[in-house]
Amino acid sequence: QVRLQESGPGLVKPSQTLSLTCTVSGDSISSDGYYWSWIRQPPGKGLEWIGYMYYSGSTYYNPSLKSRVTISVDTSKNQFSLKLSSVTAADTAVYYCARYYYGSRNFYNYFQHWGQGTLVTVSS
Amino acid sequence: QTVVTQEPSFSVSPGGTVTLTCGLNSGPVSTSYFPSWYQQKPGQAPRTLIYRTNTRSSGVPDRFSGSILGNKAALTITGAQADDEADYYCVLYLSSVILIGGGTKLTVL
Numbered sequence: 001q002v003r004l005q006e007s008g009p010g011l012v013k014p015s016q017t018l019s020l021t022c023t024v025s026g027d028s029i030s031s032d033g034y035y036w037s038w039i040r041q042p043p044g045k046g047l048e049w050i051g052y053m054y055y056s057g058s059t060y061y062n063p064s065l066k067s068r069v070t071i072s073v074d075t076s077k078n079q080f081s082l083k084l085s086s087v088t089a090a091d092t093a094v095y096y097c098a099r100y101y102y103g104s105r106n107f108y109n110y111f112q113h114w115g116q117g118t119l120v121t122v123s124s
Numbered sequence: 125q126t127v128v129t130q131e132p133s134f135s136v137s138p139g140g141t142v143t144l145t146c147g148l149n150s151g152p153v154s155t156s157y158f159p160s161w162y163q164q165k166p167g168q169a170p171r172t173l174i175y176r177t178n179t180r181s182s183g184v185p186d187r188f189s190g191s192i193l194g195n196k197a198a199l200t201i202t203g204a205q206a207d208d209e210a211d212y213y214c215v216l217y218l219s220s221v222i223l224i225g226g227g228t229k230l231t232v233l
Contacts, residue, residue, distance in 0.1 A: 039224075047162075047170065047213055049222040060220045096169060100222075109158035109217040110175035117169050 002026040004097050004115035012091075012122050018084040022097030022115060029078045030055045035100040036073060036080040037111065040093040048093075052100050053080060087122045094119050126150045128225035130214055135231045136204045144228045145196040146214030152195035157216040159197035161190060164211045164227075173212075174199060206232050 051061035174190035
């Protein structure tokens with residue numbers, strides 16, 4: 001059973017960088033056909049895709065966040081990470097990590113597994 | 125800017141049938157966008173219901189079904205139960221970019 005668990009500070013000051021890590025268990029982060037993703041949800045609002053990364057390095061970001069986002073993968077620790085710079089109160093949200101199944105011989109393209117989410121508040 | 129449209133809210137009676145839709149402001153939704161659907165209850169992470177338009181995820185009851193209706197992707201709940209009261213999100217794949225709809229709040233009463 002694949003499990004994902006987010007970790008990181010629950011409070012970040014404005015203008016600083018938000019950093020979160022997602023630890024994957026039950027499968028290798030280097031498995032073929034999966035993108036490792038971040039999605040967020042401001043309180044009382046809908047889901048917003050932040051971006052995703054393939055273990056070999058290909059990354060894709062939401063154009064509205066691209067200038068501030070970096071997603072990276074650490075295959076030795078079976079983890080992937082999110083960095084969001086220059087945060088403001090608008091970045092306050094529950095941040096979810098998820099495994100996106102792209103597929104290999106056939107295409108699937110969906111979020112297959114989700115972490116439980118972690119609330120990050122941006123406040124001084 | 126490409127936007128995924130969903131009904132903000134919907135209401136269904138217990139035992140009834142409801143169809144939620146997922147559209148694109150830039151044109152029709154087709155299977156090539158790999159529509160998927162997710163259910164989210166308060167305080168919980170989203171749960172995957174449907175992927176690749178009409179394939180149910182493991183453990184999802186068969187009262188949930190996905191399709192393309194006209195120019196939109198659709199999620200139909202047949203025989204709605206009180207436990208189906210939740211937010212439902214549609215996700216589309218467009219050239220390596222993921223678009224998520226604003227969600228539909230489904231009330232069962």
